[in-house]
Amino acid sequence: MxxxxxxxxxxxxxxxxxxxxxxxxxxxxxxxxxxxxxxxxxxxxxxxxxxxxxxxxxxxxxxxxxxxxxxxxxxxxxxxxxxxxxxxxxxxxxxxxxxxxxxxxxxxxxxxxxxxxxxxxxxxxxxxxxxxxxxxxxxxxxxxxxxxxxxxxxxxxxxxxxxxxxxxxxxxxxxxxxxxxxxxxxxxxxxxxxxxxxxxxxxxVGEEEEVTVKSISHYYSVAGRNQKFRTLLAYIEQYQPAKAIIFTNTKDSANKIHYMLKQMEFNAILLHGGLTQAERERSLNNFKRGSQFLIATNVASRGLDIPDVTDIINYDAPDTGNSYVHRVGRSARMGKDGRAFTIISASEQSLISDIKRKANVKIKILDLDLENVENVQMVSSTEFYGRKGSRGDRSDRGGYGSERQNSGNRGQRHYGNSGGRSSGGSRGPRRYNNDGRRDYRDL
Known part of the structure; x- marks a missing residue:
């Protein structure tokens, strides 16, 4: 060198x-x-x-x-x-x-x-x-x-x-x-x-057919529409991602997942094109400083420098293999290890073949233990947008107020009032591996 x-x-x-x-x-x-x-x-x-x-x-x-x-x-x-x-x-x-x-x-x-x-x-x-x-x-x-x-x-x-x-x-x-x-x-x-x-x-640069880094492990699970959020929780429970981006295909889906995770007292941040520029910048800064989850549409797959992302979770499967490549590129920067997990429906299984071909990766089916996760259903659009403060509430958009909301629980996570678990059930210590300093080497 x-x-x-x-x-x-x-x-x-x-x-x-x-x-x-x-x-x-x-x-x-x-x-x-x-x-x-x-x-x-x-x-x-x-x-x-x-x-x-x-x-x-x-x-x-x-x-x-x-x-x-x-x-x-x-x-x-x-x-x-x-x-x-x-x-x-x-x-x-x-x-x-x-x-x-x-x-x-x-x-x-x-x-x-x-x-x-x-x-x-x-x-x-x-x-x-x-x-x-x-x-x-x-x-x-x-x-x-x-x-x-x-x-x-x-x-x-x-x-x-x-x-x-x-x-x-x-x-x-x-x-x-x-x-x-x-x-x-x-x-x-x-x-x-x-x-x-x-x-x-x-x-x-790199092997001609290599478009994603070798240090990413690729997995997927098949889940019906009513089991997707439960599958997400099962993955979080089993793998305890230190810093993850959860991708959705729509702003509506991102809003609801963000709302549900925050109700469960996860440190979650929201990012999509419906937010103002100031809100988007605040979301990125909060995620870089230590928030565990960033729930985002494809706006976050486009070349962003977000250090130390350990997991990419495709809550909604990407439309194409190329889109998958861009999403998973947010993890395992500069040769670090990472995981990519995609939730698909039975009708989307052909997408796995497209990912294998376009990304040239081996992607394994993941058998998650849903029995250890309470049957929590993601809130419907009617319920979500009917809730006071669910739309336009600064504490629910881009992380405004999220630090205050979680300030009393920084030592441990637990399921709150969503029906998942009692508030006394500790989820173990949060893990933060970003010291807040900007690292320019992977840009």
């Missing part, structure tokens, strides 16, 4: 990287950075959590260190990912006096306009807001030297590829383009062919 200095990074940036705990390059950084420093266009397929963000930010910041004017733009599929990338870029470029501006929807455009007027060296943003700013003549891309498409396959899944193509049309042809993705669908390769140099380098 070579050092950052050996692969061509300036000593001033190397010192800044050390402060951020970047002590040595990851595999994707070691193979990508020298090519980017040499001016090559690159198409990089690498698993989530391998250090892709550093693979493009480090060489680009190395090139524009101490310069003036807008030089680089990073397009990301979600505002959360945009904020993460911008945060890392800002810290990396601090000593070089680089200015990073983040632009995304759901936040004040006036504040973003003001930031752009003050000057930016790097813009990180989502396609919709970038196009909006271009239409207002507030963002001029005619002198862009470096374009990065981050999580390109997610942009495709979310319908942003046409927007990305339009944004590219405002840039000079003589630029350096970098495309990073966990998977390479045909449409992504088409973008590379149409908008990148012919001598681009195509890199596959």
């Amino acid at each position: 070579r050092t950052f200095t050996e692969i061509g990074i300036d000593d001033r940036l190397v010192e800044q990287l050390k402060k951020m705990n970047f002590t040595s390059p990851t595999e994707v950084q070691e193979v990508s950075i020298p090519l980017i420093l040499d001016g090559k266009d690159v198409v990089v397929r690498a698993k989530t959590g391998t250090g892709k963000t550093g693979a493009f930010l480090i060489p680009v910041i190395n090139k524009i260190w101490g310069t003036r004017g807008l030089k680089a733009i990073v397009l990301t599929p979600t505002r959360e990912l945009a904020k993460q990338v911008a945060e890392v870029a800002d810290k990396m470029g601090k000593e070089g006096k680089l200015h990073v501006v983040t632009v995304y929807g759901g936040a004040s455009i006036n504040a973003q306009l003001d930031a752009l007027r003050r000057g930016a060296n790097i813009v990180v943003g989502t396609p919709g807001r970038v196009l909006d700013l271009i239409s207002r003549d507030a963002l001029n891309l005619s002198k862009i030297e470096y374009l990065i498409l981050d999580e390109a396959d997610v942009m495709l899944d979310m319908g942003f590829i046409d927007d990305a193509r339009e944004i590219i049309s405002y840039m000079p042809r003589e630029r350096q383009t970098m495309l990073f993705s966990a998977t390479m669908p045909r449409e992504i390769l088409s973008i590379a062919k149409s908008h990148m140099k012919k001598d681009r380098e195509n890199l596959i």
Whole structure:
């Protein structure tokens, strides 16, 4: 393994990287950075959590260190990912006096306009807001030297590829383009062919058919609709996940699971597109600081840096094998061990074959002991939305007030008034393995 200095990074940036705990390059950084420093266009397929963000930010910041004017733009599929990338870029470029501006929807455009007027060296943003700013003549891309498409396959899944193509049309042809993705669908390769140099380098980091990390163990259980929540509780009871993301396919389902788990006095946080940006940020911060469960829709599967996630639980099965890949990529970051558990109905069993094929994993059926779990039914939509405070109550949205609610039970968990167990039944100590410090190495 070579050092950052050996692969061509300036000593001033190397010192800044050390402060951020970047002590040595990851595999994707070691193979990508020298090519980017040499001016090559690159198409990089690498698993989530391998250090892709550093693979493009480090060489680009190395090139524009101490310069003036807008030089680089990073397009990301979600505002959360945009904020993460911008945060890392800002810290990396601090000593070089680089200015990073983040632009995304759901936040004040006036504040973003003001930031752009003050000057930016790097813009990180989502396609919709970038196009909006271009239409207002507030963002001029005619002198862009470096374009990065981050999580390109997610942009495709979310319908942003046409927007990305339009944004590219405002840039000079003589630029350096970098495309990073966990998977390479045909449409992504088409973008590379149409908008990148012919001598681009195509890199596959890891085994060609390996799209999820080997350190994740994959399981599933079959459950009827009325047994899904009980199956979830049985998994929690048996495996005691230290830090888990529970994925649902709808906001309604996420709301109800969050409500039920909090009634049972689990430390649970909610995240979905129906929350305001401030609520979403608060949810992520609370989860990173120690909350045990994050109940989320697919908004949380899109490249978020959430350290120390031990378990991914698909309460609702993902629609496709590719979606499964993105979800489970939130666990086992940087080679740590992790588990992925999916609850499916009898009619969804064909999805397991799709997951095996797309993710190239072995997924085993899990025989959970439901007898040790009381027959607790998840609240219906009619009941849930009819309860006082269930909708719009700040203590039930994104973790507002959750610390106060659980402050008297931080030492142990128990089933409360949901009918599951008596309040005196201790569930054992909570386990927290996140000390609250931000670790940038897996970005």
